[in-house]
Amino acid sequence: MHIEPGVVTGAKLVLSYATGIAAGGVALKLAVETVREQGIGSFAARTLATTALVFVFFEILPHFPVGVSEVHFILGSTLFLLFGAAPAAFGLAFGLLLQGVLLEPVDLPQYGMNVTTLLVPLFAIQAIASRIIARNAAYVDLKYGQALALSTTYQAGVIAWVAFWALYGSGFAMSNLASIATFAASYALVIVIEPLADLAVLALAKSLRGVTASGLVTPRLHNAA
Numbered sequence: 001m002h003i004e005p006g007v008v009t010g011a012k013l014v015l016s017y018a019t020g021i022a023a024g025g026v027a028l029k030l031a032v033e034t035v036r037e038q039g040i041g042s043f044a045a046r047t048l049a050t051t052a053l054v055f056v057f058f059e060i061l062p063h064f065p066v067g068v069s070e071v072h073f074i075l076g077s078t079l080f081l082l083f084g085a086a087p088a089a090f091g092l093a094f095g096l097l098l099q100g101v102l103l104e105p106v107d108l109p110q111y112g113m114n115v116t117t118l119l120v121p122l123f124a125i126q127a128i129a130s131r132i133i134a135r136n137a138a139y140v141d142l143k144y145g146q147a148l149a150l151s152t153t154y155q156a157g158v159i160a161w162v163a164f165w166a167l168y169g170s171g172f173a174m175s176n177l178a179s180i181a182t183f184a185a186s187y188a189l190v191i192v193i194e195p196l197a198d199l200a201v202l203a204l205a206k207s208l209r210g211v212t213a214s215g216l217v218t219p220r221l222h223n224a225a
Contacts, residue, residue: 002110007170008113012168016165023115023116023120027086030086034085034087042215051094052091053091066186067186068176068183074092074158077150077153078194089123093115117162132149138222139222140202150195154194155190155194
């Protein structure tokens with residue numbers, strides 16, 4: 001997703017910088033913990049992988065402008081389950097930045113709000129996962145309901161943040177409310193498809209148990225906590 005240029009302008013952009021810095025601080029904290037537990041090589045490899053995947057998701061997978069933003073198959077929960085929270089967070093941030101620098105420089109002023117919109121829901125699914133996935137269960141053994149809960153949490157977070165930025169920037173005019181509603185309704189398709197993508201990827205990962213190179217995926221993918 002991308003907040004369209006012109007939705008939030010002028011001095012109001014300061015808030016987006018603040019929320020982006022705060023989200024980056026949380027991601028940095030998670031990165032420090034990940035490096036301490038799993039090593040800098042593993043963290044760097046997974047971050048590189050997620051950055052490349054995010055760039056591909058944004059540019060190659062179907063995406064289209066709807067209302068105040070764009071509908072993308074971000075696959076945030078898939079990235080989290082495969083690579084862990086910190087690499088997924090940095091991959092989302094770097095992939096978004098790479099897209100802006102190379103292809104969409106007009107989006108760079110919106111980077112703070114866009115990165116906030118991508119990362120805060122990721123942190124939410126990390127919290128949800130710790131509550132709904134038993135410590136003695138690997139991610140490859142997730143059920144559909146668990147995958148749906150994670151994906152729905154992520155997409156609902158994206159919708160909520162897009163709505164917040166649109167209302168913050170452009171107010172409660174009927175046209176703006178209609179644009180927000182159209183965007184939210186369009187994301188229903190993503191909420192249906194993404195859990196299926198999660199389960200398909202996890203099934204593939206399960207079939208490759210023992211083959212996947214150590215350090216290239218989160219240890220939790222194949223192992224209990």
